Amino acid sequence: MSTPSTPEWVNQQLFSDLLQHNCSEFDEIQKFEVSAAISGGENYLTIVLRIGIKFRLKDDSCKDESYILKIPLVNDRGDQHDFHEFFIAENDMYDRLVPELEQLYAKHTNLSVRFKPAHLKFIENPPNCDYILMEDLRKQGYIxxxxxxxxxxxxxxxxxxxxxxxxxxxxxxxxxxxxxxxxxxxxxxxxxxxxxxxxxxxxxxxxxxxxxxxxxxxxxxxxxxxxxxxxxxxxxxxxxxxxxxxxxxxxxxxxxxxxxxxxxxxxxxxxxxxxxxxxxxxxxxxxxxxxxxxxxxxxxxxxxxxxxxxxxxxxxxxxxxxxxxxxxxxxxxxxxxxxxxxxxxxxxxxxxxxxxxxxxxxxxxxxxxxxxxxxxxxxxxxxxxxxxxxxxxxxxxxxxxxxxxxxxxx
The missing domain is CATH 3.90.1200 (Aminoglycoside 3'-phosphotransferase; Chain: A, domain 2)
Incomplete structure (x- = not known):
């Protein structure tokens, strides 16, 4: 299942590689769905997709996972789009700066402060396109x-x-x-x-x-x-x-x-x-x-x-x-x-x-x-x-x- 604005590179194999890298017990994907994470007219600069996956583990049990994938509105030009620098900044914020802020609370206080969802990256065959991939906070009850x-x-x-x-x-x-x-x-x-x-x-x-x-x-x-x-x-x-x-x-x-x-x-x-x-x-x-x-x-x-x-x-x-x-x-x-x-x-x-x-x-x-x-x-x-x-x-x-x-x- 896909949305009309989903590029071809957003596919089951890509996320199978992702799960293989992040879950040692992963066996195979049984269900793969792509839907719009934000309704039309709510987002001006990017396409935001929800990736729903049901997969089997090596012990034959099943698990559901959900991710949020953000990509440029114009996603067939690789990195050559008007808002490329925004994705560079956001990746740096997720990977480096926001974790630094969270770590300051761990260093100086007893507070467990979280500012952002978990950020992931495609290790195998990454797409030739700017993207932000993160956990779907909806699964944890965020709205x-x-x-x-x-x-x-x-x-x-x-x-x-x-x-x-x-x-x-x-x-x-x-x-x-x-x-x-x-x-x-x-x-x-x-x-x-x-x-x-x-x-x-x-x-x-x-x-x-x-x-x-x-x-x-x-x-x-x-x-x-x-x-x-x-x-x-x-x-x-x-x-x-x-x-x-x-x-x-x-x-x-x-x-x-x-x-x-x-x-x-x-x-x-x-x-x-x-x-x-x-x-x-x-x-x-x-x-x-x-x-x-x-x-x-x-x-x-x-x-x-x-x-x-x-x-x-x-x-x-x-x-x-x-x-x-x-x-x-x-x-x-x-x-x-x-x-x-x-x-x-x-x-x-x-x-x-x-x-x-x-x-x-x-x-x-x-x-x-x-x-x-x-x-x-x-x-x-x-x-x-x-x-x-x-x-x-x-x-x-x-x-x-x-x-x-x-x-x-x-």
Whole structure:
């Protein structure tokens, strides 16, 4: 069984070799199924497949296994595709950096902290294609929560605690192992990426200004302030991407919204949270992940009202875990964190403008990277649909004045 987008190299023999390498008792595969792991319209950059396998062991008993395989949307060009560097970064995160963060907790604390699913590789006859292969966390009871409804206070605080653990370990890693590689410090927010940033800003800002003027019911002065702010986005992007060594910095997940973390629940209680999709890591201000989470994922009833409470909760957990890890550098203060958020408030606007529409948009076959990032008339119309989605309009009418009132848009 296969899906229409499954390349030929994803086959039973490939996974038979994988099991042979990883299970000494493996005998043969009895059932091999490939299905879509994510429904249409939920993933913009990659194809995500679920590989279900029933196999026999040498003692004649049977076992079921399930894997998640992530491959490029365009998967018949080997490594020559536009997002090749994302797969390089994600493989490095899975293989090297995330295990280093987990090991810091094993070294300094009694906590057993897990940030990611197990990562595997094809040893025999690896495909000539970028891929990420990992355990299927669904077998352990992990699930995504509904993105369009938004998460409640209990869920957001649980995510913030896990994020604080991650950020604390990522800061301690610099103390013990040195700076992150240059590509994690620059990401795409550098002079080398300026042309791409400029083009992306145009493709989003043109339809956004139209929709803002017609649907968001802002005062004329507010409209003009936001219009002027959007004219400066490229310079603001480059400023945001620079690492200020005098401030507290972390390795950000970089794409930290509800589709990229999974909850393990038991009797309605959150037992664990695991992160996925490490394609956009960026060393720098923690405002990056905080704004990404808090502008997209809480439900509207608490998103703005509880914002400061969420920041304080994150801060308390961050300091607690930095102390657990014996962080020797200066601890940030809550005042400094708020100042950092104001200084890096570009990301609050970017996430409200570009990520929140994705979060609230119903699954659609039109939801793909070509329409999201492109400037064709079809792509522009797709963005107009996102920006005028009633759920988004309802939220952004409140969010934009709130960003102005807090000095986040200035």
């Amino acid at each position: 995504n929560l509904e993105r369009m409804l938004g998460l409640g206070q209990t869920e957001i605080k649980a995510v913030l605690k896990k994020l604080a653990q991650w950020h604390a370990a990522s800061a301690q890693r610099v103390v013990e192992l040195g700076d992150y590689d240059e590509n994690y410090q620059k990401s795409y927010m550098s002079a080398e990426g300026q042309k791409w940033i400029e083009q992306a800003n145009i493709t989003f800002n043109v339809p956004y200004l139209e929709c803002m003027q017609q649907h968001y019911e802002l005062e004329p002065g507010q409209q003009q302030l936001i219009t002027n702010y959007m004219d400066r986005l490229t310079d603001l992007y480059l400023d945001f991407g620079r690492v200020n060594r005098c401030e507290f910095n972390v390795l950000n997940h970089g794409d930290f919204w509800c589709n990229n973390f999974l909850f393990k629940l038991h009797a309605g209680e959150i037992r664990d949270i695991c992160f996925v999709d490490f394609q956009l890591p960026k060393y720098g201000t923690p405002a990056h992940d905080l704004f990404c989470l808090l502008m997209t994922t809480p439900n509207l009833h608490i998103k703005l009202e509880k914002f400061d409470d969420f920041i304080e909760y994150y801060y308390d957990e961050l300091i607690a875990h930095l102390k657990m890890l014996k962080y020797a550098n200066k601890l940030p203060t809550l005042t400094e964190l708020h100042e950092n958020l104001r200084k890096n408030s570009l990301w609050a606007f970017v996430c409200a403008q570009r990520m929140l529409p994705v979060t609230l948009f119903p699954p659609s076959p039109d939801s793909n990277v070509t329409n999201f990032m492109g400037d064709s008339e079809t792509a522009m119309n797709f963005k107009r649909k996102m920006f005028t989605n009633p759920s988004y309009v309802k939220q952004i009418k409140l969010i934009l004045p709130w960003l102005i009132q807090r000095g986040y848009i200035n």
